[in-house]
Amino acid sequence: METNAIEIHGLWTQFGSHVVHKDLDLTVKKGEIVSIVGGSGSGKTTLLREILGLQKPARGTVKVLGIDIEKASVAEMRKLDDRWGVLFQQGALFSALSVFDNVALPMRELHGLPEALITNAVLLKLQMAGLTPDDANKMPSDLSGGMIKRVALARALSLEPDLLFLDEPTAGLDPALSDSFVELIQSLHDELHLTVVMVSHDLDTVLDLSTQIVVLADKKVVASGPPEDVLKVKHPFIEDFFLGNRGRKVLAGLPHLDVAKVLRGSDGK
């Protein structure tokens, strides 16, 4: 059985003459919570789209759960679709469908399961995402931003994926909602043994959740590994993003990261 959830080798991405990724390599082991970080335009979302087979790289190979995305047959891609759940930045609920029908949609589309089974599964997914059975009959227009994210998460979990992709999961949430969403992702990861891959600009989310941080810069992965290792890599983006004033404050609240002690020790704060 494969131990890697994702393996990318020699990936090039080009739009016209604009090279976004140049000979990029990346490995994600199963069970990790991975954050992809990088400056604006560094190609984070594009990389996510290439991993999901929504966009074709100019060169290189992308394997997800052992399947080469480019060579995959329609049947293999369908199987992969069943094994991953995706939460895109624009929550993307169908506005004409109730919460229940939004969450049920992937099950109805892919499996033709009996309705009684779907009902039980939808209620369970809603509960997992911190919603109540009463929420099932609501329409998306009745929901707050935080609830929309939770419904979208329930839908991403609908086919019991092994892999969960999240694009900016806490964007647009206030700090309290963001914290509870982070806790939710953590507990889902722990309970369901998911591999989670997310793109995030949010330092708190990245440092609270990640077991692996992947830094995109200079058209490739310049650092990848546990947070305490990545924070020690000397690179201008890493220093700006993690070790500026804001980053130091967040790190000071996370004593489990050794690097925080190192930093506090190094400048006496």
Ligand SMILES: Nc1ncnc2c1ncn2[C@@H]1O[C@H](COP(=O)(O)OP(=O)(O)OP(=O)(O)O)[C@@H](O)[C@H]1O
């Ligand atoms: N379909 C496309 N056609 C042309 N250029 C594109 C296309 N998609 C992305 N790009 C370009 O590729 C680069 C990477 O874009 P991408 O959205 O992946 O970056 P990002 O790291 O996710 O950025 P941000 O943090 O701002 O969301 C950008 O310069 C973008 O303009």
